[in-house]
Amino acid sequence: MGTEPERVACNRCGHEWTPRKGGTPKQCVRCKSPYWNRERVQLLYRRPPAARVDGATPYPPLPTLPLPERLAAAAALARRKRDGGGDGAD
Numbered sequence: 001m002g003t004e005p006e007r008v009a010c011n012r013c014g015h016e017w018t019p020r021k022g023g024t025p026k027q028c029v030r031c032k033s034p035y036w037n038r039e040r041v042q043l044l045y046r047r048p049p050a051a052r053v054d055g056a057t058p059y060p061p062l063p064t065l066p067l068p069e070r071l072a073a074a075a076a077l078a079r080r081k082r083d084g085g086g087d088g089a090d
C-alpha cells in the first residue's frame with residue numbers, strides 16, 4: 001500500500017500537487033514559494049497587527065480585588081467545585 005504518490009499542498013497559495021521525486025519539494029510548483037510548507041510563518045502573520053498599534057490590550061484589564069476578597073472568591077470557587085458544580089465528574 002505504499003505505491004500511491006504522496007500529494008502535498010502549499011500553505012501559501014493552497015495549490016495541491018504530487019511531487020515527482022520522493023521527499024519534500026523545495027518550493028511550491030505554482031507560487032514558487034520556498035515556505036510552502038511552513039505553517040508557523042503563516043501563524044505569525046495571522047496575528048492582527050492593530051492590537052499593538054495603539055498600545056491598548058486586546059482584553060479589558062481584570063478588576064483587581066483586595067487580597068482578602070480574592071482569597072474569599074477563590075475559596076468560594078473551590079467550594080462550588082467540591083460540592084459538585086453539576087457534572088460531578090470525579
Ligand SMILES: [Zn+2]
Pocket residue numbers: 010011012013014015028029030031032033036
Ligand atoms: Zn504555492
